[in-house]
Amino acid sequence: xxxxxxxxxxxxxxxxxxxxxxxxxxxxxxxxxxxxxxxxxxxxxxxxxxxxxxxxxxxxxxxxxxxxxxxxxxxxxxxxxxxxxxxxxxxxxxxxxxxxxxxxxxxxxxxxxxxxxxxxxxxxxxxxxxxxxxxxxxxxxxxxxxxxxxxxxxxxxxxxxxxxxxxxxxxxxxxxxxxxxxxxxxxxxxxxxxxxxxxxxxxxxxxxxxxxxxxxxxxxxxxxxxxxxxxxxxxxxxxxxxxxxxxxxxxxxxxxxxxxxxxxxxxxxxxxxxxxxxxxxxxxxxxxxxxxxxxxxxxxxxxxxxxxxxxxxxxxxxxxxxxxxxxxxxxxxxxxxxxxxxxxxxxxxxxxxxxxxxxxxxxxxxxxxxxxxxxxxxxxxxxxxxxxxxxxxxxxxxxxxxxxxxxxxxxxxxxxxxxxxxxxxxxx
Numbered sequence: 001x002x003x004x005x006x007x008x009x010x011x012x013x014x015x016x017x018x019x020x021x022x023x024x025x026x027x028x029x030x031x032x033x034x035x036x037x038x039x040x041x042x043x044x045x046x047x048x049x050x051x052x053x054x055x056x057x058x059x060x061x062x063x064x065x066x067x068x069x070x071x072x073x074x075x076x077x078x079x080x081x082x083x084x085x086x087x088x089x090x091x092x093x094x095x096x097x098x099x100x101x102x103x104x105x106x107x108x109x110x111x112x113x114x115x116x117x118x119x120x121x122x123x124x125x126x127x128x129x130x131x132x133x134x135x136x137x138x139x140x141x142x143x144x145x146x147x148x149x150x151x152x153x154x155x156x157x158x159x160x161x162x163x164x165x166x167x168x169x170x171x172x173x174x175x176x177x178x179x180x181x182x183x184x185x186x187x188x189x190x191x192x193x194x195x196x197x198x199x200x201x202x203x204x205x206x207x208x209x210x211x212x213x214x215x216x217x218x219x220x221x222x223x224x225x226x227x228x229x230x231x232x233x234x235x236x237x238x239x240x241x242x243x244x245x246x247x248x249x250x251x252x253x254x255x256x257x258x259x260x261x262x263x264x265x266x267x268x269x270x271x272x273x274x275x276x277x278x279x280x281x282x283x284x285x286x287x288x289x290x291x292x293x294x295x296x297x298x299x300x301x302x303x304x305x306x307x308x309x310x311x312x313x314x315x316x317x318x319x320x321x322x323x324x325x326x327x328x329x330x331x332x333x334x335x336x337x338x339x340x341x342x343x344x345x346x347x348x349x350x351x352x353x354x355x356x357x358x359x360x361x362x363x364x365x366x367x368x369x370x371x372x373x374x375x376x377x378x379x380x381x382x383x384x385x386x387x388x389x390x391x392x393x394x395x396x397x398x399x400x401x402x403x404x405x406x407x408x409x410x411x412x413x414x415x416x417x418x419x420x421x422x423x424x425x426x427x428x
Contacts, residue, residue, distance in 0.1 A: 010311040011037045013423060014299055016286045016339055017318035017326070019044030020409060021394025023269035024416030025316045028097065030278035032424055037310060038273065039301055041285040043266060045324060045395075045412075050124075050228070050254035051261025052139065053098065053413055055091060055116065056082075057131035057406025069133050069410075070116030081397045081411055084374060085418045091410060092116055094417035095134055106271045107264055109236040113140045121145050123225070123253050125161060127169025127177075131406060136261050138230055138239045141223055142251035149176035151221035152253070153214055156183050157192040160256040161227045180217040182210065194255045195263070197229035201238045211245040218246070228252035229260045284308070286319070286339035295389040296340070314389050314423045317342070318416060321369060321395035337370055340390065342378045345371040345398045369398030376419050391419040 011034075015026040018040035026038040055069040059076075066072045073088040082091065095115065102111040112134050114120060119131035121144040129144045142150075150170060154163025163179035170177040186192045186200035200206045214224060224242075230252055231238030242250045252261065270280060281303065290298040290309065298309045319326030319339050327344060328336050333354075335347045346368040348354045371379050376391040393415035395408065402408030 010313075011035045012312065012427075013037075013314040013316065014039070014310050014312035015316045015318060016040065016299065017044060017316075017320060017394065018042070018046075018266070018270075018280065018282065019318060019320055019324070019394055019412060020046055020049070020265065020269075021412040021416035021419075022316065022318035023266065023273065024094070024098070024413055025318060025391075025393055025419045026278055026280070027101065027269045027272040027276070028417055028420035029423060030273050030276035032420075033276075034423075034427075036273065036278035037312065038278065038280040039284040039286065039299075039303075039310065040280075040282055040319075041325075042282060045320065046262040046266040047259055048257045049262045049265075049409060050130075050259055051136055051265055052122065052130075052132040052254070053095065053112075053114075053134035053409045054131065054406040055095075055119075055133040055410030057119065058404065065121075065129075065131055066119055068116075068118055069131075073116070079399050081400045081415065082407075084372060084376070084397075085411075085414050088116060090418050091414045093421075094414040097417055098413055099134070101268055101272050105268045107236070107268060108234050110234075110264065111137055111236070113137050123166065123170055125166065125253060125255055127166040127173070129173060133410065136235075136252065136264075138235055138250075138252045139228070139254075139261070140251065141249035142225055142253060144170070144173065144175050147175060148222035148249075149220070150178075150223055150225055151214070151218060152177055152179045152225045153227075154179060154181040155186060155192070155197065155227070156181055157185050157190060158194070158197060158227055158255070159191055160193075161253075166253070178221070180214065182213055184210070184213070193258060194227055194229040194260050195232065195258050197227060198232040198235075198260045201229060201231045202233050204241075207238060207241060208245070211242055215246055218248075221248070223249040223251065225251050225253050227255045229255070232260060232263070235260075235264065289340045291387075294385075294387060296387060299340070314391070315340075316416075316419050316423075317370070317390060317392045317396055318394040318412075318419075319396055324395065326396050327368060335368060337396070342370050342390075342392070343380055343386070344368060345381075367399050367401060369400075370396050371398045375422055376415070391422060393419045 114134035121129040167177040167179040187196040284303040
């Protein structure tokens with residue numbers, strides 16, 4: 001029995017979730033003329049992610065780094081979500097679309113580099129090498145495949161970014177690196193985060209003072225790494241100005257959340273959605289659905305303290321997995337998809353192991369999610385489609401191992417893009 005609620009106007013597509021998958025699906029549909037509504041309980045995982053598109057970093061274990069992700073995609077088994085999505089061709093289309101969204105976007109000339117041809121190896125906040133296929137231009141000069149020496153710049157007020165530790169780990173891995181830690185405050189407070197740093201870099205006077213301090217510490221370093229916060233409003237301009245002032249390549253290194261590069265992705269895709277007539281409502285949580293035969297006629301969601309029923313021809317579910325609450329686990333180890341009540345596959349049976357001792361190991365529970373057919377429609381235990389107008393994208397999908405493979409961003413982008421493609425194909 002459904003609860004009474006105020007009915008919102010009908011849309012061509014309702015997208016649930018504002019992470020990379022949901023924003024991609026919504027923006028892609030809107031640019032093709034669809035009337036799109038996106039609802040989400042929050043901003044999704046973009047503000048937590050480093051802003052890179054990691055398509056496939058490891059295959060067959062953490063000791064097997066993927067050099068050419070396009071080729072490696074062809075070696076995945078048939079149960080992997082990438083195979084359902086159409087393999088390397090579908091990933092390439094999604095990447096090309098994603099890169100175009102930054103052309104003339106709200107961040108000026110800021111953009112992305114890379115493809116499926118080869119992974120870059122970027123330093124993480126602890127100095128480990130992370131394989132990434134598509135990266136912000138502001139991170140690209142930090143590629144560890146180059147042996148050019150580095151100066152890593154830290155800020156005493158940025159407590160979660162330890163430049164000496166990072167530089168030491170990079171050096172141990174074979175790239176000469178050393179660190180300098182600046183004592184200056186970036187926003188007048190004794191502690192700061194990367195967003196406060198980005199705002200300081202947007203200020204030309206502050207940026208000039210920081211560059212002058214760094215210039216005195218260069219001592220022959222061939223490139224300079226900063227915490228990922230080189231501007232919130234004009235990252236390309238900030239990055240270019242620093243390179244000119246320092247006379248050498250400058251690059252960003254991902255920090256702990258909040259992620260400024262991730263915020264740039266969110267802002268760009270949200271801008272594209274809105275500029276094409278789409279709507280986005282945050283702080284609205286999907287809590288159930290109204291079913292009519294093999295379709296959903298509406299989705300019930302909370303908004304401003306009341307229940308709203310959104311009606312749409314198509315629904316894209318992109319609420320994420322266990323980490324973001326799209327799939328929950330109760331005290332009795334029962335698994336549930338929270339928004340639409342779809343069946344969840346892959347949960348270990350009672351008594352079976354759920355997690356491995358190694359953090360980056362093959363955790364059985366990591367593959368839990370909603371199983372779909374080739375049309376991204378959810379299926380039941382017998383493999384038969386259960387809903388015709390619902391498509392599933394992102395971390396909600398069953399079968400992937402994103403933490404072990406470094407594939408989460410690529411899967412989210414590709415599945416969101418593919419969901420939009422499938423809807424548009426059927427509408428045509």
